[in-house]
Amino acid sequence: MTLSKAASEFIVHWGEMGSRWGVNRTVAQVHALLYLSAGPLTAEEIAETLAVARSNVSTSLHELQNWQLVRATHLLGDRRDFFSTSHDVWQLFFTVLEQRVEREIEPTIAALGRLAVEARAEKRTDVTARIASMHAFLQEMHGWYQQMSKLPPSTLRSLVSLGSSITKWLPIRRKAKGEK
Amino acid sequence: MTLSKAASEFIVHWGEMGSRWGVNRTVAQVHALLYLSAGPLTAEEIAETLAVARSNVSTSLHELQNWQLVRATHLLGDRRDFFSTSHDVWQLFFTVLEQRVEREIEPTIAALGRLAVEARAEKRTDVTARIASMHAFLQEMHGWYQQMSKLPPSTLRSLVSLGSSITKWLPIRRKAKGEK
DNA sequence: CTGTAAGTTCAGTATAAACAGAAAGTACAG
DNA sequence: CTGTACTTTCTGTTTATACTGAACTTACAG
Structure with missing residues (x-):
């Protein structure tokens, strides 16, 4: 060929x-x-x-x-x-994403969880805080990913094509005084 | 140290x-x-x-x-x-994302645009369609990314913590008859 | 059985990237 | 100027990984 x-x-x-x-x-x-x-x-x-x-x-x-x-x-x-x-690009994308999350992100979250405990035991407060922040961030993103991955593909595509205009639909959120 | x-x-x-x-x-x-x-x-x-x-x-x-x-x-x-x-994990994440989009995704979108035109000229209809789908997908994701990146960080974080419950706020969308 | 076509595994080689150490460059104190 | 502390750049070496070709395995047709 x-x-x-x-x-x-x-x-x-x-x-x-x-x-x-x-x-x-x-x-x-x-x-x-x-x-x-x-x-x-x-x-x-x-x-x-x-x-x-x-x-x-x-x-x-x-x-x-x-x-x-x-x-x-x-x-x-x-x-x-x-x-x-598959010739479906969305499907390919999600497959790759799913695999990388499973093989790399999830084990990393688990490892960071362990390390945060370890750092705390070592009384390294600053290191503990840094590791915990990273851990929390990955957990939050992972949670978001998991919820998104459960939505029907059509909903997901709608969300992407909505883009930032999605914020129009949300209950109005204003910064409280003094909130940074 | x-x-x-x-x-x-x-x-x-x-x-x-x-x-x-x-x-x-x-x-x-x-x-x-x-x-x-x-x-x-x-x-x-x-x-x-x-x-x-x-x-x-x-x-x-x-x-x-x-x-x-x-x-x-x-x-x-x-x-x-x-x-x-920075010790701000979100900021680090967005910096990396921004850089990779700029260095890899944007040039790829440009390249695929050229290749789609080229494939069309070669009259390879199926190849054209496949390249165009990939191109369209990346463009759509890129557009979404750009809009998201313009939101204030606090809004972005709210969107992530909302997760899939965001769909509750959207105008009800039902599949039309025959829509797959 | 035997031969052939297909698929896999493995050992050695090639390649590209990472890295160390030396050399060169720069800035400044005295 | 000269010497020293610091940084950068360059060249050769090391290392990890990719890759090839050959040996091996499997399945089946005749």
Whole structure:
């Protein structure tokens, strides 16, 4: 399979973006290719198109499957695995978000909770306060994320398209005297 | 300066988190140290505390200053630079967000805009649609981000603590017949 | 069984990034 | 000026990770 110029540039750019966000370049490129592809592809096709080793594609596809971003499908009378990803960008976004929250944010919150207790035991008041602030912040954001993730996608999209005009609907909140 | 166990673990964890999100480990550790520190520190102190080369600290501090996360201050009669960062987690979060949006998201949106035009010219209808969807998604999120970033911090924090209950305040929205 | 096509795992190599240490630069005190 | 304290820049080395190619495994057709 040969790529159009635009497709190829898209894939290259996606690979670079991946690198900047801690995602393996090949993994990101494989995902980008599947995203652009009209139908499922075999590992062989992916390796040829991206000009990387078959083994590298195998590993990357496993990684993407672990991230729940790619799934394998089969054709009657064909032993090969066919791989595909969602074309729904919102869904992709939430999958990645969900995975990163689960793998990185939640363990970090747990760790900070422990560290705050530890710091307090060490009587380092300032350090304790700093760790606790970070912990509280992550917990608050996480709580918000969890509530948002439970809303139906259509509501979520409405909230995003409303933007800051959402504040118009809220009960009026004014700063009390002396409140900073 | 010697670190308490909790402080040291916090810094190590922060360094690891940095790595996973495409931030240099030392850069993340220096920032974590400054975050925990009650007052400004010299590069020398930072290098000793983290046990890394002075030159590495110098580079990392420059990087952090480019990211607007750290600033240098001075003491009368002291030629050394003293470095510090905000202790306000929300502010730190928004600074990082702002920088990453500026450096990565905005250029990506621009690139996708160009690629969508290019794909259309190549008459690759499916690829065009896929690139355009990604472009539209990023634009929508970016628009939302921009509006949110203009709200006063207190309003923003209220929105986060409201969570999904915000939907209660919205004009009732029901799915029209046949709407999916 | 045997051969072939597909998929996976593994060991070694290559690459890019991080890092240290040395060298150079800068600012100022005396 | 000269020496010292501090900072930056540069070069070579180290390290971590990505990646390849080969060996190995599995499944199945003939």
